[in-house]
Amino acid sequence: MADNLQQQGGTWHVRLAIPADVQKAFGGRKVLSKSLETRQRSEAMNLRLPYLAQWKAQIADARAQVNALKENWRPELAARSAALDKLVDTRLLAAAKRVPTIRTHTPDDLDEAKRKLFELISAQYLDAFEWEGRGVKGLVELLDADNAQDPAESYVEAVQQAAALTREYSSRINAFVLGLTPSEASEASIILKDPTSYKPRSPITKPRLAAFRAAREGLKISDKNVDQQESKLQKLSAFLGDNGKPLDFDVVAAWLDSLTVSAKTKAQYINAGTTFWKWAMKYDAQWREDFKGAANPFENHDLAARKAREKFDSQRKDFSLAELAKLHSAAINGGNSKLADLILLGTYTGARIEELCQLRAEDVIEVDGVQSFDIADSKTFAGIRVVPVHPALTSVVQRLMADSQDGYLVPSNSKNKYGIRSDLHSKAFGRLKKSLGFGKDHVFHSIRMTAITQLVRADVSGPLIAELVGHETGTVTFDTYSQGASAAQKLVAISKIPELPAVPTT
Helix, strand or coil, X not given: CCCCEEEECCEEEEEEXXXXXXXXXXXXXXXXXXXXXXXXXXXXXXXXHHHHHHHHHHHHHHHHHHHHHHHHHHHHHHHHHHHHHHHHHHHHHHHHHCCCCCCCCCHHHHHHHHHHHHHHHHHHHHHHHHHHHHCCCCHHHHHHHHHCCCCCCCHHHHHHHHHXXXXXXXXXXXXXXXXXXXXXXXXHHHHHHCHHXXXXXXXXXXXXXXXXXXXXXXXXXXXXHHHHHHHHHHHXXXXXXXXXXXXXXXXXXXXXXXXXXXXXXXXXXXXXXXXXXXHHHHHCHHHHXXXXXXXCCCCCCCCCCCCHXXXXXXXXXXXXXXXXXXXXXXXXXXXXXXXXXXXXHHHHHCCCXXXXXXXXXXXXXXXXXXXXXXXXXXXXXXXXXXXXXXXXXXXXXXXXHHHCCCCXXXXXXCCCCCCCCCHHHHHHHHHHHHHCCXXXXXXXXXXXHHHHHHHHHXXXXXXXHHHHHCCCCCCHXXXXXXXCCCHHHHHHHHCCCCCCCCCCCC
């Protein structure tokens, strides 16, 4: 019955087996069936489709509800048990305050008490019989054992016995309704007996993070960015789980306070949380239900603002031309010709290190007779650009093109999982500049700052500098309407970056 059709008495029926995990939602039925009221198989093939689509949607909804119940049963049981504890405490307190009184009961009073007790016990047994008919085991036996006990000697003892019966009774019913495993059923029993034994789990679960990741990847967000956000969310999830705390503003604030990172990094954590929250509120039905009416807990956090002087002192600094010459010479003397070439390429283009490492021999093109780099792989839209080859780079570029073994101008053995070819070169530059006494405020990106500074000091216009280094100007005129400078104009501008001075010999 691969096509879900079955002929009965000459008439075709559409049938679909109900998966075992959702049969309870369909009243215990194992198969859905519907007469198509036709004897023609070809007609039945078309008529069956709407029914199959509807049934499969119902099965999917039922499975989602079952999964939601499975995921949320612990906090729900803990909440119920806590409510029962509160009720028991109230009644015990009332019992403790009761003043013993001596009352004379008439035969009618005793008969009425017996009648009410009989009705209560009868109702309990009827309920137990009904549940056992559905498949719950041991409820009648549980009531028998409770009723076989000696009468409570005090009102306090009676309240305690009733509470104990309610917990065990509920435990067995919940284990059945939720389809709990034996170990889960045992856990449920413990939670019902002691709600404080349950430590709330983080709502930022592995399945949710996997779904969030898939959604981000579907938007073509870079793997590195996705990994970084997922890592931050995993840390938050661990904090929630370890501390048994709910996801709210106060807890997020406490989490941020626990992080020994800069305010800038904390802002990145907040951004990851906000991005996840907005996605979950839009695409996760259970999340919307759980956090219905809740404010975004990642909003309105006050992070320590750095003073202007602190910002100034911590920003990256550019290299002087003499310092770049010293770095270039040190790279050659250290036997790292690849890094030496990258330093020159960065100096005379102002390009980012990864842009340079992604350049291929075929990206060296001619535009109106001007040899240029076609930078087609950049982190921003404005970064996609054409930059003329500086006269000081002509021989270097010809050598790199001739020596290329894999098509790239700059060789790289980097095994970076994100495909970042500059990874090893960037680390090598870090070691080199440190050996020459440069600190954290000087990085390879500082060479880009040097190039821009030299262009500014050579009176190159701001829009043309932005076009050469791949920045937006922030104006509609230049960013939207202008088609940019000519190749000849850009060559004149880039050529104004001075050649590196000779390094004095010692």
